[in-house]
Amino acid sequence: MTKSAPDQNILRVALVERHPLLRAGIRSALDSAGGIEVVAETGEFDHVVPLVLSAAPDVVLMDLDLPGSASVEMCRTLVRDAGVRGILGMTGHGDDERLLRAALMAGVRGYVSKSAGAAEMIGAVHMVGNGFMVASDSAARLVTGLLRAPRRAAEHDPLPMLTRREREILDLVARGYDNRRIARALTLAEKTVRNHVSAVFAKIGVNCRAQAVVYGREAGMGLTA
Known part of the structure; x- marks a missing residue:
């Protein structure tokens, strides 16, 4: 018997959360939602990369509250080495601007509070799984502020590597x-x-659109409609 192909309409999710009770609660919420399948889960940091490589999820729901910068580095590794494009970060520290900025630059596509309700968590997974950026209500204002804040004016051209067309x-x-x-x-x-987009990403050293948005906004771009 041949193995059937995965349902293209189902979002495959890998859940990374170190606290077992919280992980079980999140999994229960996701399992109850239509269009989502939790294909892998772990609370062990060392298991994340092989688990993701094996399960090939559409979304990695990632605990960002690991000590130091460990979780951000893990997100960067998943983007760089495992080709992951849909990371949704979870944190209990929704007002941590440094964490949010670092996570966005590491390739995280969304940011949701661990205290979010089931509907908000499920909605965030669907948004990231469909290629959008997303932030929970508690983090949305901070995300908007980060994306709108231009980089301090530099004495030299901040983007000398880009052509005129690439700047556009x-x-x-x-x-x-x-x-x-x-x-x-x-x-x-x-x-x-x-x-052109591929060339720009290579020149500014980013891996995805979310990173490019942050990079461009910090260079003073995209500030007018």
Whole structure:
């Protein structure tokens, strides 16, 4: 008997939470939701990478409250080495600006409080699984502030590595435009835009759109509609 292919309409989730009771509660909430399947879970930090590589989830629901910068480094490893694009961070410290900034720059696509209700947690998983950035109500204001705050003016050009066209592309990415909308705005083919976006990401050293948005906003881009 051949193994059936995974249902493309089901979001596959890997759950990483070190506290067993909290992990069980989150899993119960996700299991009760339509369109979500928890395909792996662990409370052991050393098991995260092999577990994710084996399970190939769409979303990694990741505990950000590990000591020091361990959780942020793990997110960076998942993006860089495991090709993960959908990390939803969980934390009990919703007002920790340093943690949030570091997590976004590490490739985290969303940020939700561990005290969030089941509906909010499930909604956040669906949002990240479908390629959007998301923040819980408790963190939304902080996220907005981070993305709107421009980098302090530097004495030199902060983006000397980018061409004029690449600056235009990054500015629109920082405004939240997807490739199709950028193509319309600049009268370019969508394939051309994809190539430019890839070049920009490589030059500024980011792995995903969320990081590019933060990078661009901190360089003063994307601040006007």
